[in-house]
Amino acid sequence: MSQSDDQLLKRLLAMFEVEAEEHLSAIAAGLLALEQSPPRERAQELVETTFREVHTLKGAARAVNLGAVVAVCHAMESVFAALKGGRLALTPGGMDLLHQGYARVRGLLDGSVVAGPDQDALVSALEAYAEGREPVARAAVPPEPAARTEPPAPPPAEEGSPANTPSADTPADAPRVGSRPTLRIATSKVDTLLRHAEELVSARLAAGRQVADLGGLASEVAERVRSHERARRRLEEAEDSPAARLLKQQGDTLRWLSGRIAQLANAGRQDLRILGKMLDSLLDEAKQVLMVPVSALLDPMAPLVRDLARAEGKEVELIIRGGDLEIDRRIQEEMKDALLHLVRNAIAHGIEPPEAREAKGKAPRGTLAITVAQTEAGRAEIAIADDGGGFDVTRLRHAAAEQGLMSAEAAAALDDDEARALAFRSGLSTSGLLTDVSGRGLGLPIVQEKVERLGGGLAVESTVGLGTVFRIRLPVTLASFRGVLVEVEGACFILPTGGVERVARVALGAIATVENRETVVLDGRTLGLVRLADVLGLAPTRGNQAPPSHYTVAVLSRGGQATAFIVDRVRDEQEVLMKSLGPQLARAPYVTGASVLATGEVALILNIPDLLAGAAQAPATARPMVAVSRKKSILIAEDSITARTLFKNLLEAAGYQVRTAVDGVDAWGALTGGEEFDLLVSDVEMPRMGGFELTTKVRGTPKLAELPVVLITSLGSREDKERGIDAGANAYLVKDSFDQGNLLQIVSHLV
Known part of the structure; x- marks a missing residue:
């Protein structure tokens, strides 16, 4: 947290x-x-x-x-x-x-x-x-005390006997007190220690640069000594003069200085090697502290699967394999939402209802299997497999055309693999209603982005009628990554190496314009060409200049999509340690973090998927980094002050303007009192007027009929959801499975 x-x-x-x-x-x-x-x-x-x-x-x-x-x-x-x-x-x-x-x-x-x-x-x-069963009279049971009574201390050991020797009636494999001393410590303190250890990576990079500079200085001084010696010998051959003797004295001084600098350079290189080994050992040991079995992430999935299946009217059996494999706790925390998306996706879209499965000759109960295995040193694979109907490529093609992502003709021309890839397009969904389970078209794109940010990969296997398998390949521990340093308009940025396909120099004459877009042919492929400065919204710093004869480009790719970005210069490729930007800049576009370079310079780390999406939408003119617009206004109707404050703080932190109401009547007064709102978030059960009645009144008022409505309630039965649909709600979230990320995604989708 x-x-x-x-x-x-x-x-x-x-x-x-x-x-x-x-x-x-x-x-x-x-x-x-x-x-x-x-x-x-x-x-x-x-x-x-x-x-x-x-x-x-x-x-x-x-x-x-x-x-x-x-x-x-x-x-x-x-x-x-x-x-x-x-x-x-x-x-x-x-x-x-x-x-x-x-x-x-x-x-x-x-x-x-x-x-x-x-x-x-x-x-x-x-x-x-x-349920009508009269309670049986029973003696009052005293409440269980909050404080746990410590067991009595064991009797002192006899003189000459080991303190921890088990008694004769103690099982040999029973744990013995003191055999494995442990220390309970807050995870926040461990995180802080590890973060400080990781920051030493920057110090090592800086020390490496200084040692390299010192080695270069030693070579330069040695060359100057050789030049001085040649000049001195020529002067001595001509005459024995005070000038020749002065050159000899200077030569002696330069030779001493050159030798001393060479010694310092060699000592620096040796110290750097020792520092590197010690730092690597420290980081490995510190990371092992945060290695916990992945069962900590997967075990809570069982009640979630049961509740989601019940809400969808389906029967699902969850099978978990490989839960004892240890993965960095920070990676597990980052992957929690992604796995929840895949589980929801499998239950909502993959596994069929019992009657549909029986009609296909399947068992009425579906199977959802999560398997974790180590594939190679330092990497693991999480496979989420269901035995449902597989990807419905026909519905995906239809949804892509219906939601305006492409023309009906283009969608029909896609092969099955290309149609399945549509599921990773943000905003595309085959579900008609927004719920806490499905309908936003954001689940798979979020999974892909999460995995790639962690330096992993995502693959999908699907067979119609037999099921789908998502394979997530991830590092076992978080570590620094390799990045390509590029310069744009005087600023340095870092592109993760995993997303950089290649860098190249492109002649000005090789650039062609197709449908008002610049393109270039590289390796036999025609790629879109954009200026990274335009996508980032950076203003030119060098005024009007004649175009160069060549451009330097970095080809970025993701999921088969590739675009060439023009940069001013490719500086280097090096190890990078990412730093968070903090909550104030968490929503900064195109940026995932920052890093302090060995020179002390701060460089922003760019997000490859965001850049590719921005390049596809970028107009001919420069695209501003932040669009200035009116804050979206949201009305919250909730009778609980705690829940009301939670929703208000959550939405305001996400950049929305929030107005609250204590019940449906208060909310209706705000809606009809002249204020303009972009979204209504309402509880269902409230005094005076509930959420169903409020939604019905909103839909029956022409001025408010198009206002998006999100219902949040503890009523999670299918009948309650259908009642919400009938009332006209756009989204229905159940508090039992409430997730802040779900609410923010739904709000973002609707406004």
């Missing part, structure tokens, strides 16, 4: 504490009032009010990742829903269960209890009561 995210979470937790106390007080008051056996109408009002308080508390707890609180609140919600619907009568035993649920939530929040088996039993009892 970044520092800004950590600070946001702390603020959200502080707000949640205040909000939770208010909700708990209201819940306690409601339960006490219900115990007084109020009149029927008053009882219904108390049930409704307490129900809403529990629901809002659950949503706020989910926003700050308090899963144990969410579980108890959800079970209490089920009881109140049954009471509200008249399917359940409030009995003394049921009242006791609700009070136990309230006490459990309060204990979880103040830290006096922790989740455990007794909480699972309580949740089960609440759910059973909600």
